[in-house]
Amino acid sequence: MTTNHDIKMVNPSVEFPCAEGEFVLTAMQRSGLNVIDVGCRGGGCGACRIQVVDGTYSRRRMSRAHVSEMEELEGVALACRISPTSPLLIAIAPPAVQELFSE
Numbered sequence: 001m002t003t004n005h006d007i008k009m010v011n012p013s014v015e016f017p018c019a020e021g022e023f024v025l026t027a028m029q030r031s032g033l034n035v036i037d038v039g040c041r042g043g044g045c046g047a048c049r050i051q052v053v054d055g056t057y058s059r060r061r062m063s064r065a066h067v068s069e070m071e072e073l074e075g076v077a078l079a080c081r082i083s084p085t086s087p088l089l090i091a092i093a094p095p096a097v098q099e100l101f102s103e
């Protein structure tokens with residue numbers, strides 16, 4: 001039996017279910033929400049950066065160009081690469097520092 005977890009986003013305020021093993025970005029889109037930017041869907045473009053404020057999750061490989069090791073430790077993640085293992089509280093994360101200075 002699949003376990004579903006509630007994903008609450010604070011900016012904007014929305015909530016949607018996500019199954020363990022399902023990517024947060026996929027679940028958001030399945031719920032008809034378009035509140036996170038979507039790009040490659042493969043962990044390579046950084047469009048879907050989020051901050052996990054509370055909760056636990058499993059993750060697949062994410063581009064270090066878009067999520068540094070320190071950011072990852074602080075809960076920054078790519079929504080297309082993480083699956084919840086508990087309910088999650090998330091927010092849209094600001095762009096990676098290196099992206100602010102690239103042309």
Ligand code: FES
Nearest residue numbers: 039040041046080
């Ligand atoms: S959509 Fe490209 S990293 Fe998530």
